[in-house]
Amino acid sequence: MVRRQCVCGAPLHGLNTKGPQMFGFIPSSSLAHYNYDCEFDTGVTLPGGRVFEQCLTCGAMTLCEYPTLDGSLRGDDPLITYGPGTVYEQCDIASVPVTYRSFRALMSSGVTGGVMYSQAFRANLAELFRTDERHMPSWKVAKDAMLDVANNALDEWWYASIGRNFIVLYEDSKALQIVSAWHRIPGTAIKNSDIVRINGLNADPLRHDASDTIEMAAERELEIPDERRAALRIGNHARLRLIGSGIIIGRGIRELASWSSPEVLAEGARLFDRDAVVELVDTSFGIRHAVVRDAGRDEQVELLTRHDVVAKVSCTCDAAQSHHVCAHIVAMVLEIARRYRFRITLPTSAESTGGAMTRTDGAATVDGAMFGHYADVLDVMREDEVDGPRYDWLTSYIEPFETPSAPLYHVEFLTAGPLAMHNVGYCVYSEVVLSFIDVVINQGDPDYVRTLRGYGLDKDVSIPILNVDTLDAELIDALVAMIVHRERRNEGYLAECLENGVLVRLLRRLRDIDGVTGRLV
Structure with missing residues (x-):
């Protein structure tokens, strides 16, 4: 059985799905994916690989039929424990069991770990290597690119753990910071007689007691508050906006002054001081969403962070739609800093020169707009020390x-x-x-x-x-x-x-x- 319709009634496309709602999962346990020059598209055709389709209507994740190299059907392959049609409903991070939130518990759980990526990641990776999606680099090359901190804007991939009942995405495999999760809807798994037989032979004493290996009973289905469901929907739509019109930043969130102009920084600080950020929500996929009220309009702002680095930002205002960092984005970052209680250093009025560079030793002002590159050389020649804290x-x-x-x-x-x-x-x-x-x-x-x-x-x-x-x-x-x-x-x-x-x-x-x-x- 292959599911052609989501549990919410929306149509599904299976392996024919395209765009950011197509997700591939590459298990890290297979050396063929990482240590050999395995072709990019071969990853999900090897045992353990997966293809999921995310419903654009409700955000649920549905397991597609298992792809093969030659296009043939796999039938009841016992390696594929949970067949096509299994549906995972997006859930709150607080609902994720301890198995996925503790290093020690995760390492002893036996769930499958690997890399989850969407179709948008393929486009980003192809652009990085100046090729097209039909000539992708091998997974070994792709892995090296993902681990390079210079490529933090390759934001459509995550480390992932997949068990019977949960799909969990992490920002970093070394810090179990969960960015999104899905819980399997009871009763959607396809019955496989081979798996029933194999489970009957399984003598693991913990199998019937571990929280992620037992079948989920209907009464144990997770209850997600309506406000949290709304936040998850906001996150799914925000992700699509970031893919479509996001501004690539690739700088630290604390380095706000380095990736926004002095004028925008000052205007954003004024909005922040007036409490213009009327809503700030943690959604999913590591995305934070804000509503900034400016001149009677509510602007929708999104910010995606990877490893404490701002990967992409977006806003509905005209400036951001023209790919310029706007004051609404600045106000949102300052509100995030206030909520999570970390420091962002802003230049004082004496330090803000509107694009010029003033030396603190009383030397003449250098116009940064016309002679910025010469000013950098002068600083090196005079051995100026960088102002501000290093740590x-x-x-x-x-x-x-x-x-x-x-x-x-x-x-x-x-x-x-x-x-x-x-x-x-x-x-x-x-x-x-x-x-x-x-x-x-x-x-x-x-x-x-x-x-x-x-x-x-x-x-x-x-x-x-x-x-x-x-x-x-x-x-x-x-x-x-x-x-x-x-x-x-x-x-x-x-x-x-x-x-x-x-x-x-x-x-x-x-x-x-x-x-x-x-x-x-």
Whole structure:
């Protein structure tokens, strides 16, 4: 049976679907995908690959028939456990079980991990390699491109985990920050007699008790509040707008002043000060949506982040439709900073020169519009130091950690069996902490072990024995990296460092060394 109609009644196109509603899944467990020059389109035809179609009406994800290299049908292939027609309904991230939100739980769960990408990613990748979608690079080349931080605007791919009952997308496989999720609708799986027989032979004692291997009963179907369903719909439509008319940024969200003009920055700050951002919603796919009221009009603004970097932005105003960053986007970013309590440095009125560059030592002003490239050379020749903090990407987390708007972490328990005498605890971190983990992994000291040894310290040094007030910035950077990387080996260690204040003390010392300049939001 192949489903030709979504559960909401909208038509489906199966393998013939095109555009951003077509999703392919490439499992990372197969070496053929990553370590050999496997052709791009071959990925989903190998065992474990998947093709999904997202319904444009309700956002549900439907598993398409399994593609083959020669176009033949696979029949009841026991490798394809959940056949064509299985429907996954978009759900709230809070509904995702602990299996997918803890490193230790995920690694022991047995669910399939890999890369999920949409048709839009193919177009982005083809443009990156100056080719067309009929001559795509191999998956080995594609993987290398995805891992390069310079290509953060390749925003239509995600790390993914797929089990019986959930599809979960992550921004980063090293920081389990969930960006979107779907829950299988009970009763939509196609019955496969071979799978029934194989399951009967399965002697795994945990199979009947683990939360993602049992069949979902109808009474366990997730209840999603109407307001959350509305937010998910907004996210799906926002994703399509970003694909169609989004502005590629590729810069850090804290570097707002570097990717918006002084005039737009000033106007956006005025809108922010007037509380013009009347709505800010976390939707799905890592997209935040805002409504900014300006001159009696409500502008719809979207912002997509990848690894704490702004990949794309869009707005319904005329300026943004002409691919210019507008004041509404600036106001939204400042509101995000206020809500999530991180710092964005804005130039003061004395520092804002409207495109000119004024030297602080009293030298003549250089007109940036006419002689910007010469001004850069002059700065290098005079060995000017860069103004502002060097570690603000770390120290901006001091306030969210000291006075969090929500708990930074909590522990969930998963019972090992119905008659078990103990529960297994898993530490689940908030979005703020996961963002911090992501930043440290991608921007922190990549060789922190060598740095620590250079200071005569072990890679698992006990931080409380150190005199934090005497440490320099390089050592603090290495210690923070050590805390984050140790979390993956010793789950709960980061929570312990948050609880006893060790992490905040390191960040405070780092801020004292750096200093802070400019206007802060």
